[in-house]
Amino acid sequence: MKKNILLLFFVLIMTFVTAQNKDTKTADKLFDRYEYVKAIQEYLHLTEKGNTDVYVCKKLGDCYYNIYNTIEAEKWYARALHSKLDAETYYSYAQILKSNLKYSESNQQMKVFASMKPSDERAVAFMKNPDYLPKLIDIDKLFDIEKISINSTDKSDFGALLHGNTLYFTSSRNEKNAFYGWKNEPFLDIYQSNYNEDGSFLDPTLVSELNTKYHEGPVSISSDGNTIYFSSESFKDNLYVKDKVKKLKIGQVNLYKATHVDGKWTNVESLPFNSKEYSTSNPSLGNDGKTLYFSSNMPGSIGGIDIWKVAINTDGSYGLPENLGNKINTVGDESFPFISDDNILYFASNGLVGFGGLDIFSVDLNKNSQPLNVGKPVNSEKDDFAFSFNKEKNIGFLSSNRSGNDHIYSSSPVKTAKILTIVTNSKTKGLLTDVKVIILDEYNNVLGTKMTDASGEALCDVENNKAYKIEAYKDGFIYKTIIVDKIKKAKSTLLVNLEPIDIIIKDNEIVLNPIYFEFDKNNITREGAAELDKLVYVMQHSKNLVIAVKSHTDSRGTNKYNDNLSERRAISTVQYVISKGISSGRISGKGFGKSELKINCKECTEEEHAINRRSEFMIVKK
Incomplete structure (x- = not known):
C-alpha cells in the first residue's frame, strides 16, 4: 500500500466533481476528493440498498486499500473480482492478501497480474522468484524493535529522527487542526520530544514555527543542528494546478529549508526544484551536508515515486536532481530515504520483493550493491517505512501500521x-x-x-x-x-x-561401567547417563538387540524396601533408554533388591555399598 499523503499530492476542493453515474454520484465525489473515510460510508450505504455491482465493490476495495484497512480491502476486492478487472487491481489485491498473511492466494493473483502485464518489472521479478518467502524469513535478525511510549492511541505518528537528545516526528494528534478527508484525521504537524538516556521520552511539543494549517513533516537536520529540511504542502506558497474537469485545486508536497537562530527555526524557504506539477518530499541530508536525498514523482521517475538526490553546493545553491536509478527504484513506489553516517541508504519500497505493503531496504552506496530487505522484525506484512538511525546513541526508529495505525518503533541493533x-x-x-x-x-x-x-x-x-x-x-x-x-x-x-564408546559385548551381557545410584535414590546420575548413552548407541546400531535390565541395591534396609527401590531403579533405567528413541519392546527391567549382592560383606565400606547399587544389562536376543 502507499503512504500517498506524503508521496504524491494534496487537493483543495473548489466545487463538486461530475458524478460517474446517478447511483454513485455522492460517493464518487468524495472518492475523487480523496475523502476515503466518507466515501466508504456512501458506498456501503449503496450496498445496504442492494447495489453490490463490480464498480461499487472495487471502489470500496480501493478506499480501504488507501486507508490501510487490509481486512476490508480484501473482502471487497474479492467480490469485485467476480468480473475481469484491470491489471493494477489484481496487483493491489495480491498485496492486500500478502498483508493478510495469505501468501498462496496472493501468488495466484500475482500470476493473473503477470499474465496481463508480462513485461511489467513487478511481474518479471515475481515470475523469476515466486517462492521468495522462505529466503525472506531466513534473513538474519538485525534489530530488536519496541513501540515507543509517545505514540498517540488512535492517531498517526511516524517519521522519527533523533538529533542529539531531541526526537523529531510527524503526528496527526493535534485536535485543534482541521481534519483532512483521506483518513479523517487532523492535518499533520511536526513535533519534538526530549530523549532521555534511559530510553524514555518527555511529553512531545509542537515545533510551532514550522507548522501551518496544512501538512508538515517528516524532517532532516544537518549534523551541526543549524539547518532543517522538511516536507510541507505547496498550497502555503499558493502553488497548485486547477483540474477543470474535476474542478479541483491540486497541490503538491514540497521541500522546505529553515535555519536555527536564537532557539527558533526561521528563514523558511522553498527549494528551487519544487514544482506545482510534481511532489518532492521526505528529505534526508548526508552527514557532510553536501547531498540531499528525497522522494519524488518528478519527470524521469521510473515508477510512481522514486528516490532522488541533489548536490548542495558550497555557496548554498543546488545542482540538478539525479534519479538513483533502477537498482533502487522500481515501477512501484520507493520513498522515505535515510542516509546513514557510513553511507548506507535505508528506504521503503513496495516494488521490491518483501513481506507485504511497504518494506524497509538497505543498500551500501559505497559498494554500489543491490538493495537488501532488512528482514523481520523491522519488516512485517503491513507498511513499514521511515527508518532512521542515530549512530552516537546506537538506536534507530521506524514507522509501521502493523498495529492498525501508523506508530513509531525504536530499533536497537542486535549485538x-x-x-x-x-x-x-x-x-x-x-x-x-x-x-x-x-x-x-x-x-x-x-x-x-x-x-x-x-x-x-x-x-x-x-x-x-x-x-x-x-x-x-x-x-x-x-x-x-x-x-x-x-x-x-x-x-x-x-x-x-x-568420550569414545568402548564397551564389551559378551554372549549374554553388555558390559558397561557400573550404572551406580546414589544412596536411597533411583534417579539416573550424570555418570550413569553417560554409560546408558553407550547402550543406546549399541542398540541403535544393532536393530535386533533386546535387553533385560537387572537393578540391585546394597545390603542396607529391609528386603521389601530394597525390592521396591531396585524396581524403581530398573524402571528409571528402562525409561531413560526409551527416551533416547529405543522402542519399549526392546528393553525391559526388573528389580532384584539385595538378593544378588556383588560383594557380600557384613560391615561394608561405602565403596562396597556403591558397587552393590548397580544395574546389569543382559542380552535376551541378538
Missing part, C-alpha cells in the same frame, strides 16, 4: 557474538572432525547446525547477552550437551571433550 566450539577425543586428546554441532536457544529451538572442520572447530553466530545450549554428535562417541551462560563478549571459546 552479535560468536561461539567457537573446539571438539576433541577425551581419551586421545586429538581433534575431532565432522562432529555435528547444534546450537539451541534457552527454549530448545534449533538455531543452526555446523560441522567441525579439519581443526576440530565450528564457529556459530549468536546474539549477545543470551543463553544457549550446544550439542555435539559424532558416530562412535557419547553425545554431549553443554549449557552456555549469557554471552557477554564478541567471541567465546567452548571446549568439548567427547
Whole structure:
C-alpha cells in the first residue's frame, strides 16, 4: 500500500466533481476528493440498498486499500473480482492478501497480474522468484524493535529522527487542526520530544514555527543542528494546478529549508526544484551536508515515486536532481530515504520483493550493491517505512501500521557474538572432525547446525547477552550437551571433550561401567547417563538387540524396601533408554533388591555399598 499523503499530492476542493453515474454520484465525489473515510460510508450505504455491482465493490476495495484497512480491502476486492478487472487491481489485491498473511492466494493473483502485464518489472521479478518467502524469513535478525511510549492511541505518528537528545516526528494528534478527508484525521504537524538516556521520552511539543494549517513533516537536520529540511504542502506558497474537469485545486508536497537562530527555526524557504506539477518530499541530508536525498514523482521517475538526490553546493545553491536509478527504484513506489553516517541508504519500497505493503531496504552506496530487505522484525506484512538511525546513541526508529495505525518503533541493533566450539577425543586428546554441532536457544529451538572442520572447530553466530545450549554428535562417541551462560563478549571459546564408546559385548551381557545410584535414590546420575548413552548407541546400531535390565541395591534396609527401590531403579533405567528413541519392546527391567549382592560383606565400606547399587544389562536376543 502507499503512504500517498506524503508521496504524491494534496487537493483543495473548489466545487463538486461530475458524478460517474446517478447511483454513485455522492460517493464518487468524495472518492475523487480523496475523502476515503466518507466515501466508504456512501458506498456501503449503496450496498445496504442492494447495489453490490463490480464498480461499487472495487471502489470500496480501493478506499480501504488507501486507508490501510487490509481486512476490508480484501473482502471487497474479492467480490469485485467476480468480473475481469484491470491489471493494477489484481496487483493491489495480491498485496492486500500478502498483508493478510495469505501468501498462496496472493501468488495466484500475482500470476493473473503477470499474465496481463508480462513485461511489467513487478511481474518479471515475481515470475523469476515466486517462492521468495522462505529466503525472506531466513534473513538474519538485525534489530530488536519496541513501540515507543509517545505514540498517540488512535492517531498517526511516524517519521522519527533523533538529533542529539531531541526526537523529531510527524503526528496527526493535534485536535485543534482541521481534519483532512483521506483518513479523517487532523492535518499533520511536526513535533519534538526530549530523549532521555534511559530510553524514555518527555511529553512531545509542537515545533510551532514550522507548522501551518496544512501538512508538515517528516524532517532532516544537518549534523551541526543549524539547518532543517522538511516536507510541507505547496498550497502555503499558493502553488497548485486547477483540474477543470474535476474542478479541483491540486497541490503538491514540497521541500522546505529553515535555519536555527536564537532557539527558533526561521528563514523558511522553498527549494528551487519544487514544482506545482510534481511532489518532492521526505528529505534526508548526508552527514557532510553536501547531498540531499528525497522522494519524488518528478519527470524521469521510473515508477510512481522514486528516490532522488541533489548536490548542495558550497555557496548554498543546488545542482540538478539525479534519479538513483533502477537498482533502487522500481515501477512501484520507493520513498522515505535515510542516509546513514557510513553511507548506507535505508528506504521503503513496495516494488521490491518483501513481506507485504511497504518494506524497509538497505543498500551500501559505497559498494554500489543491490538493495537488501532488512528482514523481520523491522519488516512485517503491513507498511513499514521511515527508518532512521542515530549512530552516537546506537538506536534507530521506524514507522509501521502493523498495529492498525501508523506508530513509531525504536530499533536497537542486535549485538552479535560468536561461539567457537573446539571438539576433541577425551581419551586421545586429538581433534575431532565432522562432529555435528547444534546450537539451541534457552527454549530448545534449533538455531543452526555446523560441522567441525579439519581443526576440530565450528564457529556459530549468536546474539549477545543470551543463553544457549550446544550439542555435539559424532558416530562412535557419547553425545554431549553443554549449557552456555549469557554471552557477554564478541567471541567465546567452548571446549568439548567427547568420550569414545568402548564397551564389551559378551554372549549374554553388555558390559558397561557400573550404572551406580546414589544412596536411597533411583534417579539416573550424570555418570550413569553417560554409560546408558553407550547402550543406546549399541542398540541403535544393532536393530535386533533386546535387553533385560537387572537393578540391585546394597545390603542396607529391609528386603521389601530394597525390592521396591531396585524396581524403581530398573524402571528409571528402562525409561531413560526409551527416551533416547529405543522402542519399549526392546528393553525391559526388573528389580532384584539385595538378593544378588556383588560383594557380600557384613560391615561394608561405602565403596562396597556403591558397587552393590548397580544395574546389569543382559542380552535376551541378538
